[in-house]
Amino acid sequence: MSYETTLGRYILAVDDAIKKYLSDARIHPPLASAMEYSAMAGGKRLRPCLLLAANELAGGAIEAALPFAAAIEMIHTYSLIHDDLPAMDDDSLRRGKPTNHVVYGEGMAVLAGDGLLNYAMQIMLSAALEDESRKALRAASEIAERAGVWGMIAGQAEDLLAVNREPNEKALYYIHTHKTADMLVAALRAGGIIGGADDALLSALTVYGEKLGLAFQIQDDLLDLYGNAASLGKSTGKDEKENKLTFPALFGAERSMTMQGQYCREAADALSAYDSQFLATMAYRLSKRES
Ligand code: GRG
Numbered sequence: 162m163s164y165e166t167t168l169g170r171y172i173l174a175v176d177d178a179i180k181k182y183l184s185d186a187r188i189h190p191p192l193a194s195a196m197e198y199s200a201m202a203g204g205k206r207l208r209p210c211l212l213l214a215a216n217e218l219a220g221g222a223i224e225a226a227l228p229f230a231a232a233i234e235m236i237h238t239y240s241l242i243h244d245d246l247p248a249m250d251d252d253s254l255r256r257g258k259p260t261n262h263v264v265y266g267e268g269m270a271v272l273a274g275d276g277l278l279n280y281a282m283q284i285m286l287s288a289a290l291e292d293e294s295r296k297a298l299r300a301a302s303e304i305a306e307r308a309g310v311w312g313m314i315a316g317q318a319e320d321l322l323a324v325n326r327e328p329n330e331k332a333l334y335y336i337h338t339h340k341t342a343d344m345l346v347a348a349l350r351a352g353g354i355i356g357g358a359d360d361a362l363l364s365a366l367t368v369y370g371e372k373l374g375l376a377f378q379i380q381d382d383l384l385d386l387y388g389n390a391a392s393l394g395k396s397t398g399k400d401e402k403e404n405k406l407t408f409p410a411l412f413g414a415e416r417s418m419t420m421q422g423q424y425c426r427e428a429a430d431a432l433s434a435y436d437s438q439f440l441a442t443m444a445y446r447l448s449k450r451e452s
Contacts, residue, residue, distance in 0.1 A: 164442040168210060171230075174223060175209040176201070178231040182284060188276070195265040195273035196280070200238050202256040203394075205452070207377075208344055209234045212352035214439050215366050218432075221356025228288040229300050229351050232281035236308045237344060239277035242270055244317070250399070257394030300351035307347035316340025323406040333406050334375075341381070342374020368431035373444055376424035379417050380450060382407040386414060392452050421448060 183197045209230035216226035245252040245260040246267060253263050262270035285301035292298070306312060316339025323332050349366040358366065384393055385400045386409055400407045408417040425448040429441040 164439060164446075167214075167439050168443075171210045171213045172206050174213070174227060175206050175230050175234060178227045179234060182231055182235075182280065188280075192269070192272055192276055195261060195269050196276050198264060199242050199255075199261050199273065200235060200277065202258050204234070204238065204241075204256055206234060207447075208237050208348040210443070211345060211370070211440075212348040214437075214443070215349045215352030215358070216356035218366075218435060218437055218440070219353045219356025219358035219362060221352075225288075225292075225297070226352055226355045228284050229297075229304065229355060230348075232284045233304055233308075233344070233348050233351070235277040235281040235284075236304070239274040239281075240308075240313060240317070240344075242274040242277070246270060249317075249321070252396060252399075254390075254395050257391075296354050296357070300354045303351045303354065304347045307343040307350075312339050312343035312347070316343065320406075325404050326406065328406055328411045330411060333408065333411055336406065337375055337378040337408075338371070341378040342371050345374045345377065346370035362435065365431050365435065369428045369440060369444075372424045372428035372431060373447065376421050376428060376444070377447055379408045379421040379424070380448065382409050383414065383417060383421070384451070388451065394452065 179200050180197075183193055183200060185193075188196070212230045212233055213223060213226055216223070241255060242261045244250050245255055246262055253260055255261075260270075261273055265273065282301075282305065285297070285304065289295075289298040289301050308314070316336050319332060320336045320340055323336060326332070346367055349370040350363055353363050353366045382400060385397050385407070388397050390397045399405070400410070404410075408420065412420065425444045428444040432440055
């Protein structure tokens with residue numbers, strides 16, 4: 162099956178699952194609208210696609226992995242809603258649309274983010290309660306750890322503190338590893354666990370995710386410098402203006418491009434022992450992405 166066909170199949174399944182979860186009548190209706198607004202705003206669905214691809218690579222069927230794919234996208238979406246708030250990055254455009262707080266107000270945007278995070282945990286725990294093999298519990302724990310205070314939230318905290326500080330390589334890798342790569346690694350490992358991956362495959366997926374995360378973030382930094390706001394669907398040029406710690410700020414744009422290509426190749430190499438054409442192609446496509 163071609164890369165595009167597989168990607169389309171994953172995105173359709175994830176979109177359906179997210180819509181189904183958010184249409185639950187027990188969610189406070191105006192809150193559900195604010196949550197759905199961002200969750201269905203046209204994100205690339207990178208993390209859930211990685212999760213589903215790792216699950217299939219490990220030999221799993223899509224059904225058992227779907228709750229986790231929906232959950233990780235909800236967590237990612239919460240992080241974007243909160244990141245866009247005036248107290249953080251103060252952005253008014255995301256995924257080509259006004260940001261959540263611009264449409265629903267700051268208070269409701271905070272709650273929409275809280276709601277997506279908590280609902281994601283609820284969805285994963287409910288799947289774990291049904292699964293005697295404890296694979297779902299392990300996957301839930303993996304996602305909670307890497308999205309939380311050891312992972313993405315820790316990276317975001319360091320990112321907040323790094324503004325206007327002397328550029329420093331250790332802090333840069335800390336931020337990008339935790340803020341960005343941890344969520345990709347969480348998706349890959351959780352998918353692998355649900356699909357029944359052995360330790361060797363889980364280690365290979367981890368290295369792939371770590372390298373892809375760095376490449377993805379370098380591309381994000383480069384797009385902020387050189388990208389087109391219209392195709393990106395968000396503002397550009399902010400990192401430089403706000404003196405943020407980024408790869409181009411520390412290493413220069415040219416070296417950052419070389420490093421980005423190198424990390425992409427290392428990502429694909431990590432899985433060379435497996436039949437993982439989809440994940441290898443994804444690494445290549447992300448290195449060329451414009452949005
Ligand atoms: C608020 C706890 C908390 C964390 C925020 C995601 C994030 C952490 C900040 C957003 C800013 C940023 C550059 C994060 C790095 C990760 C990244 C490139 C996110 C954007 O992910 P995409 O490109 O977005 O997958 P779409 O919209 O396609 O889902």
